[in-house]
Each structure stands twice: as C-alpha cells, then as structure tokens.
Amino acid sequence: MGLNRAQIAPLIALLASSAIAPSALAQEAPRLATAPMATASVTARSEDQKLMLLFAHDAKRDRQLNPLQAIYRGEAADPALVAQTFTDALDRRELAAVRLSLSALSRIDRRRLSPERQISFDVFQGDKRTELEMLQPDVLALTSVRPLTHFGGLHVEFPSLVAGALPFRNEADYRAALALEKVMPKVLDQAVTKFREGLSSGVVDSRLTTSNMIAQIDALLAQKLEDSPFYAPILEFPKAVPESARPQLARAYADTILNEVYPAYRRLRNFLANEYLPAARTQPGISAMKGGAGLYRKLIKVHTSLSLDPEEVHRLGLGEVARIQREMEDVKVRLGNSGSLRQFFDVLRTDPRYHPKSREELAKGFALIARTVDAQIPHYFYKVPRTRLEIQPYPAYREKYEAGGSYNQGSADGSRPGVFFYNAYDLPSRFLTGMATLYLHEGAPGHHFQISLAQENTSLPDFQRFGGNTAFVEGWALYAETLGYSMGLYKDPMQHWGTLDDEMLRAMRLVVDTGIHAKGWSREQAIEYMLANSGMGRTDATAEVERYIAWPGQALAYKVGALTIQRLRRKAEADLGPKFDLRAFHEQVLGSGALPLPVLEAKIDRWIATSR
Incomplete structure (x- = not known):
C-alpha cells in the first residue's frame, strides 16, 4: 500500500515543504492565541484550532512533496511536482519543512488541548521526530541512493496507478494522466542518478533485489502495447470522452509509451544489468551493507514504533514458533494425519485436496467467505466503511512477484472501491486452507476497515486519516484474523490450520527478518527455515524471504502490533x-x-x- 518515492518513503510519511510560507502560520497563531478564553472548554477549542491550523499547513506542504500520494486520496497529481522525485532538492525541502512543523508545534500548549487533539499532538510530534532523523544526511546517504527495490518500487507502482487508481472519467482526466506518463522518463533517469551515487559511495543493494528488478522490467517491456498497463485506459473510453477525441488520445498514448516511457525503462534496465548488478552486494542482509547495522535498528523503530533489540525480537519469534507448533499438532490430528509436523507439511504441499484446481475455485471461495464475514460484522463493529470492497486476482504482469494477497485502498470519498487482491499464479503452490484468514487480514475487517474508516473520518487531520505506522496497520490486520475464531470460520479444521499457518508466518518473520539482517542468514537458509516450520510452498516462502531482503524491519511489525492489540484487549x-x-x-x-x-x-x- 502506498508508493515509494525513495527507499524511506514506504517507511514514513514524508511531509512539509517550503512551498507554504511560514508567515501565514505565524500571523494566524497569535490571533488565535490571544482570543478570549472564558472557560476551559473555550481554551481547549482555541488551542485545538491552533493545532489544526498547523496540521492544515503541514498537509498543504505534504501535497507539494508527495504528489503521487494524492492519487490514493482521489486527488489530482501535479506532473511538475512528480518530476522532482529522487532529487536532492526535494530532500532539502522535506528537511526544511519538517523543521518548520516541529518549530510551530513547540508553540502549542499540549495541556490546553482536548483529549482527541492531545492524541493528534503526540502522533504528529513522534512522526516528525522520526522524519527528522531519517532525513539527516548520514541516513539519506544509506537510503536515497537505493531509490527502487523489486518490492513496491515506483517502476512497478506507477503502472499500477495508471491501470487501477488514476481517474479516467473524461478527456481532461486522460490528458492529465498522459502528462504524468510523460514525466516518468525523467523520474526513472533520476533514480539511475541516485543509484550511481550509491555506487560511488559504496552503498549498494543486494544482487537478489537488483536481479528481481531487472526481471520485472523485462516482463513489462515484453508486453505488447495493447497489453501494457500504460495503455489500459485507451482500451475502453467512458461516454464522457468525445468520439472525435479518442483517435488522437490513442495516438498520443501510443507515442508516449513507445517513444518515451519504454525507452526510459530500457535505460534503467540496462544500467541495472550492466553497471549496478556487478557491483551489488552478494549478502542479502542490510547489516552487510556499509552503515547497514545501525540503519536496521532505525528501521525497526520506524516500522514497530518501539525501540527493540534485534536479538530480543529473534528470541520472541522462536518462542512464538514453538507455541504455534503445539497448536498445529492438535489440528493436524483432526485432519486425519498421525505423522510428524514436518511430514504433514510435505503432505500439504503435494496433496491436491489442499490446493485450488482453478482460478474460478479461488474466486468463488473468497466470495463465499466475504458473505459469511459480512453477516457477522454487526456483532463486532458499530461503524463500518462506506467504501465498497472488491475481490480481484492480481494482474498477470504482477502476480509472479507478489505474495498470496494484498489490499489497495479505495478513495477517501468512497468513489473508488478498496480492492483485495489474491494470487492465482502457480496454482499448485496456493492453498485452500488459508483463504479465510487471508480475507480477514487483507479485506474485512482487516486492512479495508482500518484504512477506510480512518480516511473517511474527516474530523481527523490528514496524517491520521492517510498515514500511520506499520505496526498498527499490519498488527490490526493480524488481530483481525483472530476474530475468525468467534465468527466460526475456523470450526472447519482446514481453515483452522490455515489461520495457524498464517500466524506461523508472522512468527517466523520475527526469526527470519532478524536472521537475515542481524545474524547474517543467507536467502537459502531463510527459505529452508520457513519450509521446515510451516506448510507454505516454496514459491510463497521464496517470495516472502525476498520481500524481507528488500524491506528490512517491515515484517517485524505484524506480530509486534498484533500482540500489543491482543494484550490491550x-x-x-x-x-x-x-x-x-x-x-x-x-x-x-x-x-x-x-x-x-x-x-x-x-x-x-x-x-x-x-x-x-
């Protein structure tokens, strides 16, 4: 979920720029501060107003600095601002803006705020302090020079935006999207410049991640024009686009894709293959990178919002793995197997009854689960999202490199639905057992509820509506899986096994992520650990491990967040x-x-x- 402006962009919401003059805030704040305050409630409202004004100015700066994020909010993105992606100038503006926001925040009296705004104050202050740390030159020297990875890099996210998130309601929308496509070559060239800076300083990504990016670009370039996600809007025009304008739009899109966008992708691909790959590091863990060990601890805090020692996290993971295995032993017997867990894992991988026979079987199964969950929701929630939830398979060009499922958020006004994507690639590697828990996590009441309810709540400042830390977002989704017990979804031992298997995945992440990035584990060692301690297939285990390699620390947040919410309940x-x-x-x-x-x-x- 979300776009990668740079390596740190999926980690924190980079806000603020010098585009909004500080004088506006400076002039407004004293006026509010000196207003009459007859009662404590008036005082709270006044201080709340000052804080919300600060947030409003910060949000305006955010839109200047993160224009692609506006698309997910259903807003327009300025091509001129998108063109600044992967530049030092943008980094400097972000740093200046964060300092401006923290300075303004220091003039707010937290004690005078209402309880709701005290929460906002605490979140905002913590976020800004984290951003300030991550925007320091010594940290940027380790992050900005690795602008893309195979997991969520802009080179794969932008085609998805064009094919699935940008609005195409009228001719103006088509021309606005075309303008964005035209700036992508510049953005990709700037990414190459950043990669070259890393080559010069000795800060490089892994060969694995680099090879996967090359393969992704090859798959994109191998598509015919008519099959390209960049051309997808041309295949079906809405009625609002005049017939007379359609041929010219089709020619303009084809010319831009074939003569501007694809050549830029080829330049990126050739650089990665010919210059970067030979210099990329052989070890997958970030601790093998120059400055990587210290960066890993920072990333753990960014993702979990807690200062955790990698060794302690590793031990926690080992304990959770052992606990879940004991529960698996009981369910294994209910499924009619008397062998060892390791033997049963092999049975799961090879016995056809645990695997879908067709894409249609997956589609029908998820639809049935969705109806079952919908009937239970009133017993668990007073509020439900206005935004619809759709269920779709991954597009063909993405499915090979994706995990078993994911969620794409809808628009804040509900006009664009949220989408639960499931993976139908390599059907023998997919499992029927994990369908219920996957839907609860990615769909309802997991990501869809949490993300939609937040962005639909207009009383919240933007950073609470649209931002958030991984431990909460993923922790809630993992917690949502546990609701399947009381919903009755796990009375079926197949689905009970599936939720234990998925919980095992999150427990193994504590072990494997720290193993790779703090203890020097190899890719193969990590894959074998996951195969030995769960029933997941090799394809899924490989995709998971390669994701952890590309995104250090993020995988820890699931279990840490879920354990916290469960403890609080x-x-x-x-x-x-x-x-x-x-x-x-x-x-x-x-x-x-x-x-x-x-x-x-x-x-x-x-x-x-x-x-x-």
Missing part, C-alpha cells in the same frame, strides 16, 4: 469485566487512525479508566 476485558463491549473496544482502537503503539496503549488505558 485482554487488559480491558479483565479491568472492565461485564462492562467490556467488544464493539466499543474496536471503535477505540480504530477511531483515531493508525496510532504508534505507545500512543494507542495510552488511549486504551484512558478509555478503560473512564469506562469503569
């Missing part, structure tokens, strides 16, 4: 007893956007105290 149940309301608890967890885990815990503690 148990705490609320114990303290409130019969007063505990699960729907109210879920509303508290989701009602303020994706909070850093310490801020979430403080919020739940206050809710428990007032609910008594």
Whole structure:
C-alpha cells in the first residue's frame, strides 16, 4: 500500500515543504492565541484550532512533496511536482519543512488541548521526530541512493496507478494522466542518478533485489502495447470522452509509451544489468551493507514504533514458533494425519485436496467467505466503511512477484472501491486452507476497515486519516484474523490450520527478518527455515524471504502490533469485566487512525479508566 518515492518513503510519511510560507502560520497563531478564553472548554477549542491550523499547513506542504500520494486520496497529481522525485532538492525541502512543523508545534500548549487533539499532538510530534532523523544526511546517504527495490518500487507502482487508481472519467482526466506518463522518463533517469551515487559511495543493494528488478522490467517491456498497463485506459473510453477525441488520445498514448516511457525503462534496465548488478552486494542482509547495522535498528523503530533489540525480537519469534507448533499438532490430528509436523507439511504441499484446481475455485471461495464475514460484522463493529470492497486476482504482469494477497485502498470519498487482491499464479503452490484468514487480514475487517474508516473520518487531520505506522496497520490486520475464531470460520479444521499457518508466518518473520539482517542468514537458509516450520510452498516462502531482503524491519511489525492489540484487549476485558463491549473496544482502537503503539496503549488505558 502506498508508493515509494525513495527507499524511506514506504517507511514514513514524508511531509512539509517550503512551498507554504511560514508567515501565514505565524500571523494566524497569535490571533488565535490571544482570543478570549472564558472557560476551559473555550481554551481547549482555541488551542485545538491552533493545532489544526498547523496540521492544515503541514498537509498543504505534504501535497507539494508527495504528489503521487494524492492519487490514493482521489486527488489530482501535479506532473511538475512528480518530476522532482529522487532529487536532492526535494530532500532539502522535506528537511526544511519538517523543521518548520516541529518549530510551530513547540508553540502549542499540549495541556490546553482536548483529549482527541492531545492524541493528534503526540502522533504528529513522534512522526516528525522520526522524519527528522531519517532525513539527516548520514541516513539519506544509506537510503536515497537505493531509490527502487523489486518490492513496491515506483517502476512497478506507477503502472499500477495508471491501470487501477488514476481517474479516467473524461478527456481532461486522460490528458492529465498522459502528462504524468510523460514525466516518468525523467523520474526513472533520476533514480539511475541516485543509484550511481550509491555506487560511488559504496552503498549498494543486494544482487537478489537488483536481479528481481531487472526481471520485472523485462516482463513489462515484453508486453505488447495493447497489453501494457500504460495503455489500459485507451482500451475502453467512458461516454464522457468525445468520439472525435479518442483517435488522437490513442495516438498520443501510443507515442508516449513507445517513444518515451519504454525507452526510459530500457535505460534503467540496462544500467541495472550492466553497471549496478556487478557491483551489488552478494549478502542479502542490510547489516552487510556499509552503515547497514545501525540503519536496521532505525528501521525497526520506524516500522514497530518501539525501540527493540534485534536479538530480543529473534528470541520472541522462536518462542512464538514453538507455541504455534503445539497448536498445529492438535489440528493436524483432526485432519486425519498421525505423522510428524514436518511430514504433514510435505503432505500439504503435494496433496491436491489442499490446493485450488482453478482460478474460478479461488474466486468463488473468497466470495463465499466475504458473505459469511459480512453477516457477522454487526456483532463486532458499530461503524463500518462506506467504501465498497472488491475481490480481484492480481494482474498477470504482477502476480509472479507478489505474495498470496494484498489490499489497495479505495478513495477517501468512497468513489473508488478498496480492492483485495489474491494470487492465482502457480496454482499448485496456493492453498485452500488459508483463504479465510487471508480475507480477514487483507479485506474485512482487516486492512479495508482500518484504512477506510480512518480516511473517511474527516474530523481527523490528514496524517491520521492517510498515514500511520506499520505496526498498527499490519498488527490490526493480524488481530483481525483472530476474530475468525468467534465468527466460526475456523470450526472447519482446514481453515483452522490455515489461520495457524498464517500466524506461523508472522512468527517466523520475527526469526527470519532478524536472521537475515542481524545474524547474517543467507536467502537459502531463510527459505529452508520457513519450509521446515510451516506448510507454505516454496514459491510463497521464496517470495516472502525476498520481500524481507528488500524491506528490512517491515515484517517485524505484524506480530509486534498484533500482540500489543491482543494484550490491550485482554487488559480491558479483565479491568472492565461485564462492562467490556467488544464493539466499543474496536471503535477505540480504530477511531483515531493508525496510532504508534505507545500512543494507542495510552488511549486504551484512558478509555478503560473512564469506562469503569
């Protein structure tokens, strides 16, 4: 979810620029500060207004610095701003803007804020401090020079935007999208410039990640024009586009793709293959990279919102793996197998009854699960998203390099639905057992509920509506999987096994991510660990491990976040007893956007105290 402006872009929401003059904020804040305050509530409203004004200015700067993110919010993206992607000038503007926001925040009296805005203050302050740290020159020297990876790089995200996220309602939309396609060559060339800086400084990515990027570009370039995601909007025009304009638009798109976009992709591909790959590091772990060990600890905190020692995380993972294996032993027997777990893993991989026979079987299965979950939702939530949820297979050009499923958010106004993508590539490697838990995680009530409810809540500032840390986002989705027990989805031992297998995946991530990036594990060692401790197929295990290699620390957030939410629920149940309301608890967890885990815990503690 989300776009990679640079290596740190999927890690933090980079905000603020010098495009909005600080004088506007400086002039407005004193006026609000000196307004009459007759009561404490008036004081809170006034201080809240000052804070929200600060947030509004910050959001405007954010739009100047992250124009592609506007597309996910259903807004237009300025091609001139997109063209600044992967430049030092943009980095400098981001750093200046973060400092401006922190300076303005220091003039806000947190004690005078309402409880809701105190949460906003804490989230904003924490985010800005993290951004400030990640935008320091010594950190950028390790991140900005690796602008693309095979997992979520802009070279694959932008085609997806054109094919699935940009609006194509009228002729103006088509011309706006064409303008974006025309700046992509410049952006890709600037990415090459950044890669070359890394070559000069000795900070390079792994050969594995580089080879995968080359393969992705080859797959994109191998498509005929009519099959290209860049050309997809031309295949079916809406009625609002005049018949007279359609031939000219088709020619303009074809000319741009064939003579500008594809040549830029070829330049990127040739650079990666001929110059970068020979110099890329052989070891997959980031600790093998210059400055990588220190960067890994920073990335752990970015993704989990907690300062965690890699060795402690590794031990936690080993303990969770052992616990889940004990539960697997019981379910294995219910499935009629008396052999060892390792033997049963091999049975799962080869026995046809555990695998889909067709793409249609997957489509029908997910549709049935969705209907079952929908019927249960009123027992778990007071609020549900207005945004629709659709279920689709991955497009052919992406499926080979994707995990078993993912979620693409809808627009904030609900006009574009959220999409749960499932992977139908290499059907013998897909499992029927994991369908329920996958839908709960990626669809409802996992990512779709959390993301949609946040961005539909216009009372929240933008960074709470559209931002968030990985531990909350993925922790909630993993927690959502556990609701399948009380929903009755896991009474079927096949689906019960599936949720344990998926929980095992998140536990193994604690072991494997730290193994690769802190303990020097090889790609093959990590894959074999996952095959030995779960029933996942080699294709999935390989894709997972290669994802961890490309995105250090992100995989830790799932289990860390879920364990936190589960612990807070148990705490609320114990303290409130019969007063505990699960729907109210879920509303508290989701009602303020994706909070850093310490801020979430403080919020739940206050809710428990007032609910008594």
